[in-house]
Amino acid sequence: MPPFGSGLLVLTAPLGALPRRAAAALAAAAGLVAGPLYVHLQPGLRLAAAPPPSPAAPPPAGPALLRALAALYAAAARRGMDLRVLLGPGRRLARPPRVLLLPANEAPGPPGPVQLGLQSLAAAAYGCPPNLPALLLGDPAGDLDGDPEEDPECDPDAALPTxxxxxxxxxxxxxxxxxxxxxxxxxxxxxxxxxxxxxxxxxxxxxxxxxxxxxxxxxxxxxxxxxxxxxxxxxxxxxxxxxxxxxxxxxxxxxxxxxxxxxxxxxxxxxxxxxxxxxxxxxxxxxMLMQDPDHSENEEDKISSSSLRHRLLGTLLRPPRQDPALPSRPYVIGLTGGTGSGKTSIARLLGRLGAFLIDADKLGHAVYVPGGPAYKQVVATFGAEILHEDGTINRKVLGAKVFGNQERLKSLTDIVWPEIARMVKEQIREAEAQGKAVCVLDAAVLLEAGWQDMVHEVWTAVIPEDEAVRRVVARDGLSEEAARGRLRSQMSNRQRVEQAQVVLCTLWEPDITRKQVEKAWELLQQRLGHDRNP
Ligand SMILES: CC(=O)SCCNC(=O)CCNC(=O)[C@H](O)C(C)(C)COP(=O)(O)OP(=O)(O)OC[C@H]1O[C@@H](n2cnc3c(N)ncnc32)[C@H](O)[C@@H]1OP(=O)(O)O
Missing domain, CATH: 3.40.50.620 (HUPs)
Incomplete structure (x- = not known):
């Protein structure tokens, strides 16, 4: 972790030279500053000069400045840095710098006139305390300090309109x-x-x-x-x-x-x-749109928020809940997601990676087979018309009765959820007996049922509603209206994401889902301090 929470980098090179040097200057600063890095641009400034240097007005707003800004922000984006290039001195900065930085070569030793110049500039321009640490970012090529070379393509007189x-x-x-x-x-x-x-x-x-x-x-x-x-x-x-x-x-x-x-x-x-x-x-x-040199195959080539959101898939978005009442082994992932979100295919991939799978939908069906713990009560509540001739429950008929009618759905879940929960706990014990380190509880309505206390982390699959409807219509033969009704009887994607540690999305090719799941699994192993095979 870099030692300083925020910093101020002073760049004195000519603007025309910055596009070639931005990456090296920021690379050096990135190792020292964890949070916002402010940049003060003052081309040609001699910090060691006497009397101490004073801040000048920002460079003229022309193409040379825009190119320098583009290069700096592109270099910062590659490193995920919070960069703020200052375009005018003023009141105190929101995150006052804790360190002052200057790309320059100087023999190590006690602070010299350059550092003192840096401190007095930062104090005069941004109200920084006069004794902030001032560090020189040495560069073996000596390539970061002021160099009179200008970019020949930039017309220094061309100004932006205002x-x-x-x-x-x-x-x-x-x-x-x-x-x-x-x-x-x-x-x-x-x-x-x-x-x-x-x-x-x-x-x-x-x-x-x-x-x-x-x-x-x-x-x-x-x-x-x-x-x-x-x-x-x-x-x-x-x-x-x-x-x-x-x-x-x-x-x-x-x-x-x-x-x-x-x-x-x-x-x-x-x-x-x-x-x-x-x-x-x-x-x-x-x-101009800024290009993203690091974009992957399925991402846009410009820097975009959707690519950044893409990169969050499979990563830990918030810390896992700490519940001392929950045994630490096996570690239970509650995998949820709306109908048609592809959570079952995610569960299968996790199973292949070594997780013990518990399918709550299947357990749900098992609780009302004839002789099952919920059979009698379900039939008593919904009537004999939900039965096949052989006495088993016709789930299609039961589904048509409950989906789209919150009251009836609640009557059903009040009967079956406690029974399913009991069976889930049995399965977790079974996983433990088999020495499995990670269990995945695949449960469509885990959050609606309030089962968070049974799991260490919630992972959710999300999919846009229209795609979910398309999938459910194709898979379950429902009408579009019935599929939408089923979706709307569940929580929204956003509500699930707000409660999830990890988010996954199966919108793209199976290979992309697989990579996401592998990434999520790998990061989980790191959190648990395991090697890859639980
Ligand atoms: C806490 C849990 O997640 S337990 C697992 C979910 N099961 C339950 O809540 C039990 C109540 N549900 C049921 O008994 C059955 O779903 C029935 C009878 C209503 C319908 O049966 P079927 O037509 O065979 O459908 P199936 O059980 O496969 O469920 C179909 C979809 O309905 C959704 N669904 C299931 N139960 C519920 C519910 N209580 N509320 C909202 N949606 C539900 C699921 O998301 C599932 O979609 P998915 O397979 O894409 O994830």
């Missing part, structure tokens, strides 16, 4: 490098105010793995903190977007909308509406 009031919209989930570059561009374009619309509600409905999108309040808090750190002189109006237009079609003061290749058409639609309402059209400023 506008009093600028707007931008997005979901801003897990504020990644591309968001940070987009927002920094907005900050450079805006002189007084930035209106940021944050998508929520129905706008998220069709997003990939929408259940893993951070809550609106968290997205807004991170966005505001980033913006206020980066350019504190602007006014930020952050609003909830429930449709693609938001206030951009009514706000008289707006002058510019920042778009990407993908959202330009949305910007044009906004302008059409503005003109119809007698408002002036907005200047559309298009930014």
């Amino acid at each position: 506008f009093s009031s600028v707007a931008v919209g997005g979901t801003f989930d897990r504020l990644h490098g591309a968001h940070r570059l987009l927002l920094s561009t907005c900050c450079l374009l805006a002189r007084d105010r930035l209106l940021a619309g944050v998508a929520d509600g129905d706008l998220l409905r069709h997003k990939v793995l929408m259940e893993l999108i951070e809550p609106y309040e968290l997205r807004v808090a991170k966005l505001r903190e980033f913006l206020e750190d980066v350019k504190p002189s602007l006014r930020y109006d952050i609003v909830r977007l429930l449709d693609p237009y938001g206030p951009t079609i009514t706000d008289h003061d707006l002058q510019c909308l920042v778009v990407s290749q993908e959202t330009r058409r949305g910007g044009e639609a906004i302008n059409k509406q503005r003109l119809e309402k007698g408002l002036p059209a907005l200047a559309l400023h298009e930014i």
Whole structure:
């Protein structure tokens, strides 16, 4: 774990040289700073000069600065760093730096004039305490310090246009490098105010793995903190977007909308509406999409929140519940998921990896076979019309009676759940007797039944509703309406995700599901301190 919670990196190289050097500078800083890394750009600054250096206005907002920002944010994104390149000094930073860093080569020894210059710059520009540790990030090639070389492609005089009031919209989930570059561009374009619309509600409905999108309040808090750190002189109006237009079609003061290749058409639609309402059209400023050099086969090639959500699948999202009443062995995973979510195929894969499988659906059927512990009570409650001629319960008829009718479903589950739970506990004892370290309890309605106290972790399979309906119609021969009714009698994906330690998704090819499950299993073994074979 890097020793400092936050840091301030001062870069004095010419802007044109930064794209080639960003990765090395951030690699050196990443080993020292765990949390936010602020960057102060002051090309040509000589920190050892007398009198002590003073902070200068940020570099001019032109293509050279944009390229430097793009390189820095791309390099930070590769390392998952929380980078904030400061575009104007101002009030204290949200996470005050605990260390000051400068890429420079100097012989080790007591702090010299460079470190003292660094401390006085940080104090003057950002109110840092004067005695913060100031470290030089040595580089054997001596390649990180000021180098007069400029990027020949950059016209140093070309300036970005500026506008009093600028707007931008997005979901801003897990504020990644591309968001940070987009927002920094907005900050450079805006002189007084930035209106940021944050998508929520129905706008998220069709997003990939929408259940893993951070809550609106968290997205807004991170966005505001980033913006206020980066350019504190602007006014930020952050609003909830429930449709693609938001206030951009009514706000008289707006002058510019920042778009990407993908959202330009949305910007044009906004302008059409503005003109119809007698408002002036907005200047559309298009930014480049930032490429993700590390994207895998099934991910987009641009840096995207959906790829980041993808990478969360199979990982531990929140710490397991600690319940001293639960025996530590075998370790029980409660695997749940709505109908059609593919949890049974996940259970099978876990079985192949060595888990002991308990299928609650099957135990559910077993409790009301004739002579079973729940048979008489189920027949007494639902009548003889649920019986086949041979006296066994016709599950199709029983299912039609209970699915879509909460009261009847509750009557059934009040009878069968305690019996199924008893059988599950027997099976866990059996797993222990066989010396199995991990049990997977495959239970469709584990959370609805309140069975969390029987398991160490909850893993949930999620699938978009339309896909679940398609699968259930094809598999169980139900009508679309009946399939939707069955789904809606269960918890939503989001409710399950909120209570789950691990989330898995079977939306893509079987091979992708297999890799997710292997990753989840591998990480579980690490948590349990096991080798691969339980
Ligand atoms: C706590 C647990 O998870 S126990 C396991 C779930 N079983 C129960 O809750 C017992 C009550 N349910 C039943 O007895 C049966 O499901 C019946 C009779 C209603 C229907 O039987 P069948 O038509 O054979 O359907 P089956 O049992 O395969 O269940 C079909 C789907 O209904 C869902 N389902 C089962 N029970 C419930 C329930 N109580 N509430 C909501 N949905 C349920 C399951 O998700 C299953 O889908 P999946 O196989 O994709 O996961």
